[in-house]
Amino acid sequence: GYEKHKKNEVLTKYEMYELEYIPEGEKINQISKSEEIIRQAIELNIQEYCKEPFELPDRFVIFQTMDIIPAQPQNLIEAGKDVWKAYLMDSESEAKSYFIHHISKELSDSLTYQCTKIVLDYVYFNINDMEIDVDLSEEDLIDYYNNNPDKFTINQNFQKIDFTTKAQKHKERVVPFEQVRNDIIQCLTFAQKQKFAEDICQEIANEMKFSTPEFLGENFNVKKNEEIINFQTDIHQMDSDSCLSVNTLLKQEIFSNDADIGIIKKPPLYIIYKIHSRIENYQAKFSDVKSDIITFIKAENNKKLESEYRNYYEKNKEKFVSKDSIKCAIIFVPQDLNNITISDSTIERFYDEHREEFFQPKQALFQTIFISRYRKFSKMGDSKRIANKVARLAKNGVDFNDLAMLFSNRIVKKENELKYKTIADLSDELKNAIYTMKKSISEPIENSDGFYIIKLIDIRDARILPFSEVKQRIRQQLTEARSDELALEKISKIDSKVNVYNDSLAELYADFFFKIDWICLDKDAFQDSILGKISSLVNYESELSKLKKGQKLSAIIKSDTGYFIVFLLDRKKGRQLTYDEVYARVKKEYNELTQIERNKELSQQIISRIKQGENPDSLLTYFSGWHFTDWLKLNDNIPGFRKEESRIILEDAINRKKGSFSHLLRLKNQGFAFYQVEDVNTISMEKFEIEKEKFRNLYIKQKYQQWYEKYKGMANIEICIES
Missing domain, CATH: 3.10.50 (Chitinase A; domain 3)
Incomplete structure (x- = not known):
């Protein structure tokens, strides 16, 4: 309600932030709890101020909502990926459903599942957090070292085998005392801490028979009148990942043991507990047993999977056999x-005595243009006519590489990429032509497949290679x-x-x-x-x-x-091999196969629904999304795919019709993909050959015109006029 000038005075006196549009869930720099501020701002009307200042640890914040942009469809599509992932990862909905349909009914009827509540006091501590005075003499350390030689012996262990040099290895040896002195101190210290922990646990347990102490020290955690609820028959189904948590250890102990006072020793964790009361058939709320239900569901699912793993092993036993x-x-x-020296005189003597080994037969450096007699979309006799035309153009100075690009049916290397070839190793037609040629362009040379035009660049006569080479x-x-x-x-x-x-x-x-x-x-x-x-x-x-x-x-x-x-x-x-020996391999193979089958089935369902007219954008919101590309060439990269994957997809897509779907593709990142050809623009081979022929004729016409102009300028004309 400030007047304008008062408001400006306030805004100049304190920090003010003018913000752009901020999505819900993001943070504002320099302001803690800013996500909550944004959430509240979204609930306000436009131009409305917050109802009361927002309190932060070091300041108060007042904010006004200037404008709100509702979530757009494209934002929802992207957000859908995170929503879908979060949904799959959240077991609460599954647990809640199980509770409503099974647990509550069974509890009320006193059936299979019994929910028990235990009220107890407990003390726990971690010996790694404790600092105690440990009295270790040098003699104690040496005695431990001498009495445990196996712990400080490195067996003969070949670290590296390199079959080009000597072996690099460690022989069996005892590690010197000084190198392991600190390790021995740590080992003995931990042992004394364990002994101290066991003694103190017994003292606390004896005291808890009468009353639970209020405070034992900063390293001891005291909990009084805590409630622990469990509905499972088999408490040991609990997730092994949490086996060192205090709550899990307590559940495993108190629900499988009738003792009212006990000690749990799981170094480095120690727990002493005293039970006040046990309530059987306790009618639990969902929040009380949610974590247990989730654990139970996971255990049941794991049981089912274990059964499927074993069935896979039994059906494929022949795959799990070790060989001799x-x-x-x-x-x-x-x-x-490295340690051998050969003198120059020895090398010369070897050369003189084995000259015949260094004989090099006659060689040629040349290019060829090959015109196939089986050229498609050509009339009979076209190949010979084209071969004659190409040879004539080459002799008239047209670039041989250009002619090769336009007319050759085989790849032709450029002059700087060529290597000498032994003439005797060539086909009879090429060999006879080269033997009779000088550095020039040949006439068309015919064989059973077509015609060759040779450009001979150089010839090396047969020789004994010189010593220097x-x-x-x-x-x-x-x-x-x-x-x-x-x-x-x-x-x-x-x-x-x-x-x-x-x-x-x-x-x-x-x-x-x-x-x-x-x-x-x-x-x-x-x-x-x-x-x-x-x-x-x-x-x-x-x-x-x-x-x-x-x-x-x-x-x-x-x-x-x-x-x-x-x-x-x-x-x-x-x-x-036994099931236990190959368990990891069985699990991996089975999961990969079932994942492939599930994804194939899912992709077929999605493709079927798209074909029936469902909107792919809405159908795929909670998957990886339906992405559209611009026109792609065969050597392009598809966004989001590796180069190799893009090449495979595009080479497959070019042969599909407009609107067709691909099969399911497995990607290197363990994901899967399929695609639909929205449109394809290809040129038929016949049309390609027609366009290529037009280009050839245009090229030849241009070269002929250049040749004609060149030689016309060289002509001398004399005119004699008689009167």
Whole structure:
């Protein structure tokens, strides 16, 4: 009710914010609880002030609603995604329905489900929050270290196997005391805290027999006359994710135990409770048991799923079978290319003695235009006529690359992309033509498929490659040969000394020794294993499966990078895997299959309803939305899709008719999609060939005109007039 000048005086004295349109649920900078302010402002009429100042911790706020824009359809479509997600994630509606239709009736009739209320006092504490004086001497730490050697020993563990260098590994060793001193202190401190907690729990429990203490210290939480309600028969159905919460631990204890006073020990959490009263057949409100009902429903759903998982396992047992597998030890001697030096004189001598290996036959560098005799939409004889025309244009100076683009039925590389080809390896028609050509354009060369026009760029005569061109190649070849020779020599000596495996090999040949854990002898799994990657070892798979423990393969195995001796350490026979062993895999496979089937069924229902005339925008509000695109080319990206997914969709869509629907597509992000072709604009092959022919003729006419003008300017004309 201020007059205008008074109002302006107030507004200049205090902070004032003039805001743009703000959606409900967003925040105003610098103002806490601003979501509540916006909610209240939306309920006011336009130009109306708040009924009373809005109190904040450090100030008061007065606000006026200047304008309101109602939710628009497009906003609702976008918001629908969040609404749908929230609905699916909210179990309350399901729990409420269950309560109304089942629980309340059964409670009143005293049937299956019994709801019990317990009134109790309890004290709880977490020993991680407690600070107690721990008296640990250096002698205590050393005694613990010496009495628990297994805890401080690193077993022989091969960290990395690199079949090009020496093994990088840790031998079995005891970690020095100084490195684990702090760990020992933490371990012993925690043990003493546990002992302290058990002692204090007993003291509190004894005191609670008479009365519950009011205050025990800042680390102790005291609750008096608390009510805990539960309607489940099996309290242990509770969600394991919450197993360390105080409320859950109490429920699991007091509803399955008749004791009035008890101690719950779940380190680091400890609870001492005293029950005052138990009320059986308690008529609970929904809010009292909502969380229990949700937990119960989840447990029932999980039971159903567990049954379906097991059925899937039973029906597909043959998929869950382990193959024979082996454990091996390997002595590997790699080729050492770094420590071998080949002199220039050795390389020259090798070149002189093996000149024939560096013979290079006659080669040609050329381009071709190919005119197929099976060209579509052409009259008989067109191919030869076009080939003659193209050859004539090329000889008259028309760019060969342009002609190739317009007329060739095969891809033609540009001149800077070409490589020399051995003439003897070419087809007889091309070979004979090139042998008789000079650097020029050929006449059309006919074969069974069509006509070639050749542009010969260069010819290299047959020759022995000069030493300068092959020197580095020879050096590399001799280095690899020498390193291979030395590696074979070294492993042959080892092989002659070792017949069966023994534990001393790891020390004797520490730089070359490896242990390989279990490897499946199934063909695919074996090839993916470390052993399978040794190029030629796959040929010995059968022999490996027949070896006895400790035996070695009969042959030294050569790989691309060195030589191996392989010992069999152990073998496991293939067997049927139990349900528990493959539970995670069964669960994943079953969920993926059911998800695909559910989405296929859902997409078909949606497509059917759209075909019947339902509005896709309203039908898909609570899904990912029905998105429209502009005209797309085959190499475009569809908004919201990966490049690869866009390519697959567009290549599929180009072959569909206007208005048609796609099948269900599975995306890499585990989502699904389908689409409808709203419109498609394609050109028939016949029309394409007609347009291409027009362009060719126009191009030829332009080039002919350029040629004509060029040569007309060069002509000399003499006129003799007699009178």
